[in-house]
Amino acid sequence: MSDAPPPTEKRKVWDVPTRLFHWALVGTVLTGLYLGEYRGFSTIQLHFYFGYATGGLLVFRVLWGLFGPAPARLGRLFPSPRALIGYLRHLFDRRPSAVAGHNPVGALSVLAMLAALSVQVVTGLCAEDDGLFSQGPLAEYLDAATVLKMTALHHTSSRVVMALIVLHLAAILFYRLWKHENLVTAMVTGWKTVRRDDGDGPA
Amino acid sequence: MRIRSLTVIAALATVALPALATADALDDAIKARQGYYQVVSHNAGMLFGMAKGEVAYDAAAATAHAKNLEALAVMNTASMWPAGSDNLSKAGKTRALPVIWETYPAILDKQKAFETASAALVANAGTGLDGLRANIGALGASCKGCHDTYRAKEF
Numbered sequence: 129m130s131d132a133p134p135p136t137e138k139r140k141v142w143d144v145p146t147r148l149f150h151w152a153l154v155g156t157v158l159t160g161l162y163l164g165e166y167r168g169f170s171t172i173q174l175h176f177y178f179g180y181a182t183g184g185l186l187v188f189r190v191l192w193g194l195f196g197p198a199p200a201r202l203g204r205l206f207p208s209p210r211a212l213i214g215y216l217r218h219l220f221d222r223r224p225s226a227v228a229g230h231n232p233v234g235a236l237s238v239l240a241m242l243a244a245l246s247v248q249v250v251t252g253l254c255a256e257d258d259g260l261f262s263q264g265p266l267a268e269y270l271d272a273a274t275v276l277k278m279t280a281l282h283h284t285s286s287r288v289v290m291a292l293i294v295l296h297l298a299a300i301l302f303y304r305l306w307k308h309e310n311l312v313t314a315m316v317t318g319w320k321t322v323r324r325d326d327g328d329g330p331a
Numbered sequence: 332m333r334i335r336s337l338t339v340i341a342a343l344a345t346v347a348l349p350a351l352a353t354a355d356a357l358d359d360a361i362k363a364r365q366g367y368y369q370v371v372s373h374n375a376g377m378l379f380g381m382a383k384g385e386v387a388y389d390a391a392a393a394t395a396h397a398k399n400l401e402a403l404a405v406m407n408t409a410s411m412w413p414a415g416s417d418n419l420s421k422a423g424k425t426r427a428l429p430v431i432w433e434t435y436p437a438i439l440d441k442q443k444a445f446e447t448a449s450a451a452l453v454a455n456a457g458t459g460l461d462g463l464r465a466n467i468g469a470l471g472a473s474c475k476g477c478h479d480t481y482r483a484k485e486f
Contacts, residue, residue: 169382169468259475261379273486280484 134323136226141320146200149189150315156181157245157289164286172262176252179264183249186242199229205239207232224309228322237299241292247285254278357416361425364411367403374399375470378456382467394457400449400470404442418483426483441477448473 142150160178163171193202207215215225215232225231230238254270255278256263267275303309314320374396380386381393415421417429431438448470455462 169379169471170464173383257475258478259471261376261471276485 133223134226134325136224136321137324138319139228139322140318141199141228141322142315142318143197143200144318145188145192145196147315147318149185149192153182153185153189153245156185157293161286161290167257167260169260172257172260176262176264179249179252182245183253186246186249189242204230205235205242207235212236220306222306222308224307224321225303226309226321226323226326228320228326234299237292237296241289241296244285244288244292248282248289251278251282251285255282357413357421358424360411360413360416361421361427364408364427365425367406367408367411371400371403374403375474378452378463378467378470381460382464388460388463390457390459393463394453397449397452397456401446401453404446404449418486423486426486428481428483431481438477438481441473441481444473444476445470 156178160175160182163175163178167175190202192200193205198204212232218225219233227234253264253266254275256267256275257279263275264278267278270278300311303311309321377386377396378393378400381388412427412431414432416425417427417432418425419429448466451466452463452470455466
């Protein structure tokens with residue numbers, strides 16, 4: 129605790145496509161969850177469209193993770209055990225992480241979110257609703273037992289997505305209140321206060 | 332020796348045959364009610380298709396499907412639900428949960444909801460697409476209302 133905080137600087141960390149992706153995903157996922165939770169005969173088609181949009185965003189995110197700038201790269205979502213342990217050791221320090229991108233724990237939560245949303249989209253394409261006589265576009269190619277399994281999975285994984293959203297918000301609050309680090313502003317403006325010795329170049 | 336074994340076989344057959352017949356009767360009942368729901372699903376599916384615009388709206392056809400549903404809703408299907416034809420006793424063959432029998436006659440409320448919803452469609456499905464759309468949601472809700480409580484999510 130006695131060591132001086134490392135020198136920091138303001139840097140552009142999140143590029144425009146990554147930020148647009150993030151906030152568009154907030155919109156499609158929350159709307160999709162709402163429309164799914166309170167689905168009705170007249171709105172289920174809308175639920176499908178928001179699901180397709182979510183799927184499109186996920187595909188974009190994977191491509192951007194391959195070709196985009198360093199902080200958005202997919203490799204950054206798989207922290208080494210060493211980096212993870214090193215970060216966890218200081219997780220509860222009352223100072224900003226000042227990481228130029230995803231910190232190792234945040235990376236895992238993003239990975240979990242992307243995985244859960246992928247499951248949500250794929251199972252949704254194969255699911256059916258027996259009260260609305262609606263089914264995802266791939267359901268007709270599957271046998272009945274598989275469609276039932278996909279439907280059950282779709283409902284279960286929606287709860288996983290909700291839990292991850294709550295965790296996401298809780299983590300943001302924790303960083304804001306405990307670590308005095310504002311992650312939301314960084315995701316809005318792209319600018320983040322980061323350690324000068326954090327190797328990533330600007331976006 | 333030979334006569335004795337024949338006697339044993341005959342005795343066994345006498346004991347086992349009714350059991351086999353019972354198993355067959357349960358399977359038949361399960362098949363019958365699944366066929367019943369196929370017919371329900373077909374008629375409801377045609378109405379949902381029209382309501383969604385996937386099938387061209389036809390007032391006479393819509394009314395006919397609604398009348399079929401109403402007839403199905405009031406049909407006495409008691410013989411299709413013998414005790415022992417639940418999804419624990421007949422795993423893999425049915426999704427009917429034991430709670431149907433445990434809480435009987437509570438499930439009849441669901442059938443009543445089906446009857447009410449189809450009667451509303453008989454009155455309105457033929458009056459135009461709006462009349463169909465305004466009443467089809469209640470039909471789907473009556474399907475789902477029963478499935479949520481009385482049917483397993485998977486086989």
